[in-house]
C-alpha cells in the first residue's frame with residue numbers, strides 16, 4: 001500500500017505547543033480562553049512547523065541560485081488557512097485529540113476563522129490553488145497580490161434581494177501573515193516625463209508606499225513552502241498632518257494616510273467585467289510596480305549579470321489585470337538600467353507570460369489614453385514604442401495595442417508575453433479563432449493551452465474526509481499528490497460492498513449539509529432528495545435563470561401529475577452578483593421568490609424544493625461540494641472559459657449536467673460520455689442560432705412547457721404583490737435572449753428528466769459517480785502547474801534535491 005510519511009509530532013507535544021502559544025503569544029490561561037484564543041493558539045502551533053519548511057525552502061532556493069516563478073494576480077481567493085495547514089502537515093489527528101484533551105471542539109475552533117475573500121471567483125481561486133500546487137511540487141515561487149482591507153462584499157438577502165455589506169476579515173485576528181516593514185517600495189503616479197543628460201526621467205507627482213505582508217503557503221506533507229506577498233498601501237511621507245490637527249482639522253490631519261490606504265482598501269467586486277475606474281488602474285500599477293521592484297531587488301542581491309534575468313525570473317500575468325508589467329519592466333530595463341529599447345523589450349518578453357481567462361468582450365480591459373497617460377505618462381510613451389516595434393516587425397498586422405484612443409491590455413499582454421495560454425482546450429481554440437486570431441496568425445506558436453486544475457488537498461482530502469478515507473483504504477495515500485492514481489479505484493467500482501461504502505460517504509455528507517442548513521438557514525430538507533447544486537458567480541452566461549426556469553416547469557408538471565413517479569429533488573443555489581449588475585440581481589430575487597412559492601406548496605414540496613444560500617464563499621463551497629449529487633454546468637457554449645467548480649464536483653462524485661463548454665468538454669472526455677448528462681448547442685451552433693432573428697420566440701412556440709413557465713413568471717405567480725416585477729427577464733428571454741436560455745431549454749429539460757430516471761437506480765448512479773471520482777485525477781492543479789513549469793516557465797522543482 002503506498003504510504004506517506006507521518007508527521008512525527010505527538011498529540012502531547014502538540015497540546016503543549018498550543019498551551020505555550022496560548023500563554024506566551026495570547027497571554028491567556030486555558031480557563032479564560034475564548035474560541036478565538038484557542039484558534040489563534042492552534043494556528044501558531046501549526047505555523048511553527050510551516051515556518052520551518054518555509055525557511056528551509058527559502059534557503060535551498062538561495063543556495064541553488066534557482067529560477068523563481070512570480071505569479072502576479074489582483075486576486076487570491078484563499079478562504080481559510082488553518083485546516084489547510086493542518087491537513088498539509090498531516091496533523092489532523094493530533095490537532096483534534098490535543099484540542100479534545102484541552103476540552104475544545106476541533107470543528108468549532110476551525111469555524112471561528114474568517115475567510116480571506118481576496119477574490120471574486122474562479123480566477124482568484126485558481127491563483128490560490130496554483131500557489132498550493134507550486135509549494136507541493138517544490139517549485140520556488142512568489143505570489144504577488146494586494147492585501148485588501150475589505151475582500152469581496154458580504155451578501156445577505158432582504159425580501160429575496162441581494163444586500164451588500166463590507167467584508168471585514170481583518171477585524172478578527174489571524175496568524176497567517178508577517179508584516180515586512182523592511183520591504184516597502186515607493187509607487188509613483190502622474191507627473192512629468194523629461195529628458196536629462198540624454199536620459200528619460202519620469203518625475204511622479206504623487207506617490208504611495210507599498211508595504212509587504214508575507215503569508216507562507218505550505219505544500220503537501222510540509223516538504224516545501226513558498227511566499228504569498230500581499231501589498232498594503234501606506235502614505236509615502238508623513239501619514240499624519242500635525243498642522244491640520246493643531247488647527248482642529250482632524251479629518252484633514254488623517255487625510256494623507258486615509259488617501260494612501262484607499263488603494264488597498266477594497267477589492268473591486270466585478271467578475272469577468274472591466275471596471276475601467278481610475279482607482280482600479282492605480283491598484284493594478286500599485287501591485288505590479290511593487291512586485292517588479294521587489295523582483296529586481298531580489299535578482300540584484302543574487303546576480304550581477306542583468307542578462308541572466310530571463311533564466312532566473314518567470315513572471316505570470318493572471319489575466320490582463322497586471323498587464324502594465326510589460327511597460328514597467330521595459331521602463332526599468334531601459335530607463336533605469338540603460339539597456340537599448342529593443343533589448344529591454346526582448347528581455348522583458350522572455351520573462352513575461354500571460355493567461356487569458358475570458359473571451360467576454362466586456363471583460364477585456366482597455367484604458368482611455370487620457371486617463372492612462374495622466375496616471376502613467378512614461379508608460380504610455382513606452383506602450384507606443386512597444387506597439388511601433390511590433391508594427392515594424394509585422395507590417396502586415398491589422399491589430400495593435402493602441403486604437404480608438406485606448407490602450408488595449410489584451411493586445412499589449414500578447415505582444416509582451418513569450419507564451420499566452422487559455423484555460424481549457426475549447427477556450428484556447430476559440431482564442432485562436434476569435435479575439436486573438438490575427439495575433440495567432442502573426443505568432444502561430446505563442447498560444448498554448450493549460451487546462452485549469454484544482455488542488456486535491458483542499459477540494460477532496462480536507463473537505464471530504466469520508467470519501468478520502470475510503471480512497472486511502474482502497475489505494476493507499478499517495479493519491480493526494482499523484483491524483484491520477486485515483487484510476488486505481490475503477491476495479492473496485494463493480495464491487496457492491498465497496499460501492500456501498502462510497503454511497504454511504506456521500507449520504508453522510510448530505511446528512512451533514514441538511515443538518516447545517518436547518519441549523520443556520522432554517523431550511524429543512526430530506527437528505528434522500530437529489531441535491532442538485534449550482535454555485536458560482538451570478539452571470540447571464542452561467543444561466544442560473546435557465547436552471548430556475550426548469551424548476552418552474554418541473555413544478556408545473558408535478559402539479560399537473562402529482563401521482564407520477566417523480567424523483568424528489570432539492571435545487572441549491574449560491575453565488576454573488578456584482579453590485580452594479582442589476583439583471584443578475586433580479587435573477588437572484590426571482591430564485592428566492594420562486595423558492596418561497598415552491599417550498600410552501602404542500603402538494604409538491606416533497607418532490608421539489610429550492611434553496612438560495614447567502615454569502616457564497618470558499619468555505620461554503622467546501623461544505624456543499626462533497627454533498628452534491630448533481631453539478632449544474634449549464635453555461636452558453638463558448639462563454640465559460642473553463643470553470644473549476646465543475647472539476648471539484650466531479651472529483652467528489654457529483655454527476656454533471658452540462659453543455660460542451662470550457663472544461664466540461666474535457667471532463668466528459670475523461671469521465672466518459674456515459675457518465676455525463678450532456679445537453680445544448682455547441683459553441684458553433686450557438687453563433688448560428690443567435691443569427692436567427694426570432695430564435696427565442698421560435699423556441700417558446702415550439703415548447704409549451706417553456707411557454708407556461710415564462711408565462712407564470714410574467715403573470716406574477718412568484719411576485720403576486722408586484723406582478724410585473726420580472727417583465728425585464730421574461731421580455732429578455734422571449735426577445736434578444738443573447739445567452740440562448742429559451743433555445744436550450746427543451747434539451748435541458750430533456751436532460752434533467754434523464755437525470756431523474758438515472759437517480760432512481762442508485763446502484764447505477766453511484767457507479768457513475770464513483771467513475772467520475774476515479775477518472776478526475778487529471779484535473780489536479782499539480783498537473784496544470786507541472787505543465788506550466790515545463791512549457792512556459794522553464795522552472796524546476798527543488799523539493800527533493
Ligand SMILES: [N-]=[N+]=N[C@]1([C@H](N)O)O[C@H](CO)[C@@H](O)[C@H](O)[C@H]1O
Nearest residue numbers: 122123357423640641642643644
Ligand atoms: N475572469 N475570469 N475568468 C474566469 C472566472 N470567472 O474567474 O476564470 C476562471 C479561471 O480560469 C475560469 O474557470 C472561468 O471560466 C472564467 O470565467
